[in-house]
Amino acid sequence: MDPIAKEFSNEQLDLASLPKYESVAFSSVSSKYLIKMNIQTGILMLVLFITLGVLWFLQLNQLQAGIILAIISVAFIFRFWNNYKLLQSLGYAVRDKDVVYKRGFIFNKTTIIPFNRVQHASISRGVWDKLLGISSLNIFTAGGSGSDITIPGLDPEMAVRLKEAIAVKISKDEF
Structure with a gap:
């Protein structure tokens, strides 16, 4: 028998024991x-x-x-x-292994991106953002033509802190 085939296993997961992303404490964006x-x-x-x-x-x-x-x-x-x-439905959370972003109140959508898939993050500010003192954080993953998550309405200092935290997380995952 092939030694590689002997080592391969693909056990079924107990779905009830998986963590629930809904239990995450989401941070809200600026009013x-x-x-x-x-x-x-x-x-x-x-x-x-x-x-x-x-x-x-x-x-x-x-x-x-x-x-x-x-x-x-x-x-x-x-x-x-x-x-x-x-505005009430927008929320984000940075966990140990991923970033979670939720939006929508009629059609809810939650995106979870593990740090090992993140390539880089950037901060953008349009004219209204500058006048109002807010920023958007864009998170990019491999293979996408645009950002996979854009978290709007962040305080500029928070956007920078999140970007730096993501940079530290993805640099740790590379080594």
């Missing part, structure tokens, strides 16, 4: 991220209302304009409510 999302929504709303005004000027009848205005208003009320609920 300033809600301000950023609402500013972006407000700008979009302003553009749509200006467009509606132009259509009104171009002889759109009152019934059509009223229906469009009602649809836009309901959509934006939903969008502002969605921004609020989304």
Whole structure:
């Protein structure tokens, strides 16, 4: 018998004994991220209302304009409510062997990336991020064209600390 085949084993795991990621204590992002999302929504709303005004000027009848205005208003009320609920659902945790990121309240999504898969992490700040004093942490793994996790709305100091902690973890895993 082949010695390699003799050493191979593939035991079944007891699924009940696996750790539950839901029991992780997630950290929340800054409430300033809600301000950023609402500013972006407000700008979009302003553009749509200006467009509606132009259509009104171009002889759109009152019934059509009223229906469009009602649809836009309901959509934006939903969008502002969605921004609020989304902020409440965002959370991240850095554990000994991985990073966990959760988001979504209607459709929940949780991403867990082990440190041995992480290639690098970067910090990004857009115009609104700089004005509001927040940052986003991007975590990249092998084989991806973009970041696998982007944690928005972090305090810049926390983003730097997380990036450095990830760098230390991935450098330990390399050796």
